[in-house]
Amino acid sequence: MSIDELVPDDHLLRLIEKYIDFSFLLEKVRPYYSDGNGRPSDPLILFKMMFIGYIYGIHSARQLKREIKMNITYRWFLGLKFHEPVPHHSTISWNRQHRF
Numbered sequence: 001m002s003i004d005e006l007v008p009d010d011h012l013l014r015l016i017e018k019y020i021d022f023s024f025l026l027e028k029v030r031p032y033y034s035d036g037n038g039r040p041s042d043p044l045i046l047f048k049m050m051f052i053g054y055i056y057g058i059h060s061a062r063q064l065k066r067e068i069k070m071n072i073t074y075r076w077f078l079g080l081k082f083h084e085p086v087p088h089h090s091t092i093s094w095n096r097q098h099r100f
Contacts (some may be wrong), residue, residue, distance in 0.1 A: 006073075046087065061090070
């Protein structure tokens with residue numbers, strides 16, 4: 001069974017993913033990222049994580065990380081597989097305060 005099969009067709013995040021192409025964000029945030037500086041991160045995942053937090057009222061970066069770690073639909077929306085780690089809560093906090 002794949003993670004995609006576990007997400008209901010009528011789930012809000014599936015509908016958002018169907019109608020919103022988030023790829024435009026990569027070009028918008030390119031000036032703020034350096035390939036050789038700092039920890040590697042995916043700006044699209046970080047944006048979508050904050051998007052989940054705003055939609056579902058998860059204000060704490062630590063709580064957001066815990067929720068994403070446990071929620072299959074959140075993982076699917078972010079493109080994370082079961083075994084992939086969720087970005088550290090400090091990365092979420094820093095990006096929330098300085099980038100988005």
